[in-house]
Amino acid sequence: MDFDLSPLEQEYQQQVREFIRDNMTPEVRWDLSYAGLIDTPERRAFISKMADKGWLKLGFPESYGGDGVPNPMAKFILNMELMLANCPIVGKGLGQICGTLLLYGSEELKREFIPRTLRNEIQWAIAYSEPGAGSDLAALRASAVPDGDDFIINGEKRWITSAHFADYFWLAVRTDSSGPKHKGISLFIVDTKSPGVTIEPIHMVFKGHRTNTVYFDNVRVPRSRLVGDLDQGWKELMNALNLERFLMAASFPAVGRYRILLEWVKTAEVNGKPLLEDPVARHKLAKVDVLIEMARLLEMRCIARYAADSTTTPAAEATMNKAMAAIAYSELVDTALDLMGPDGYVMGSDAPMNGETPLNYLESGHMKVAAAGLDVARNMIAKQHLHLPSK
Ligand SMILES: Cc1cc2nc3c(=O)[nH]c(=O)nc-3n(C[C@H](O)[C@H](O)[C@H](O)COP(=O)(O)OP(=O)(O)OC[C@H]3O[C@@H](n4cnc5c(N)ncnc54)[C@H](O)[C@@H]3O)c2cc1C
Structure with a gap:
């Protein structure tokens, strides 16, 4: 390749x-x-x-x-x-949302939303997760019930990043509860300023990052804002999530941080000797190097596959990429903290790596869980890639 x-x-x-x-x-x-x-x-x-x-x-x-x-x-x-x-x-507007609209959206939705996203005139918030539906997204309970030419939405969404400045929600709701739980889900585009929407902040430990809880109380959305077919939203959701797993949950942050770590290692000394001469430090760095290269190659495989045919989104490859990128990032941060000792816990521009390591550490937890927790991703790889039985 x-x-x-x-x-x-x-x-x-x-x-x-x-x-x-x-x-x-x-x-x-x-x-x-x-x-x-x-x-x-x-x-x-x-x-x-x-x-x-x-x-x-x-x-x-x-x-x-x-x-x-x-x-x-x-x-x-x-x-x-x-x-x-x-x-x-x-990220999300251009990648997951426009990418999914192109495959499944009505002509009207494509013409209304894609051009404005490409001009950066509108911002999006992805609203899937709920207090009882994260990894198990099919358990979602927020609902949309038909009412004439509209649907009426009720429920709670949690961890909805960007909701406080976005113009639109890309929203997953239940439209049928009678069958298996991953059936009966639909995807809507909903105006964030709609009457009945309440947005409350959740402040995260990593610096300045805010996400949100969003409440929908009898929020009206026209049927024309339904993406794809009613009750068939699971496949659109999976498509958008698979795009997220290689467009956003990518290896590049690890690649970038690793370069900065290496710069620091080249100048650092321990007990009066260059850290780079320490065999244990070299071994640890080599291990991270290999993991990052694995993540980068998995990502390139995904990208090459999507580039060759963007009418189908990589699934198993995307999950592998997401998992490996998170593992590499987490190992990188652990190694940085390990090599730096107490200095690794100092924030500020005079600390190693500009004092960013504690923040990277906090962020690595989110990287592991976003767009599929690591264990969940492993289960998916076992099923989708190795074709192992579910139980
Ligand atoms: C900063 C931040 C921003 C976010 N932004 C958004 C957003 O914009 N939009 C949105 O919709 N969501 C968002 N999320 C939600 C995120 O996608 C979920 O946190 C994630 O899907 C995990 O769901 P959960 O939090 O309910 O954890 P849980 O599903 O409760 O998982 C907790 C742990 O258990 C493990 N686990 C769960 N089920 C299994 C299983 N069957 N087998 C093995 N292990 C399992 C998971 O891997 C994880 O480690 C955000 C979260 C954070 C922290």
């Missing part, structure tokens, strides 16, 4: 690097440890500048605001460079 970028892709990568070099400010970079989607005016303006350059529309059909030129690698190159530089990424 040839993972090299084509000359055109390399040229694009170079342009992105130059853009980041010229436009990244401390406000855009903001939080050293979390290259996520936390919204600030500066970060939104930064993404909008990329949209103005036409980078968000690369590879999308012209009829939905794209440039019409097949370019499946574009969003991976963009996010890879953004993550490596600790910039905000262009």
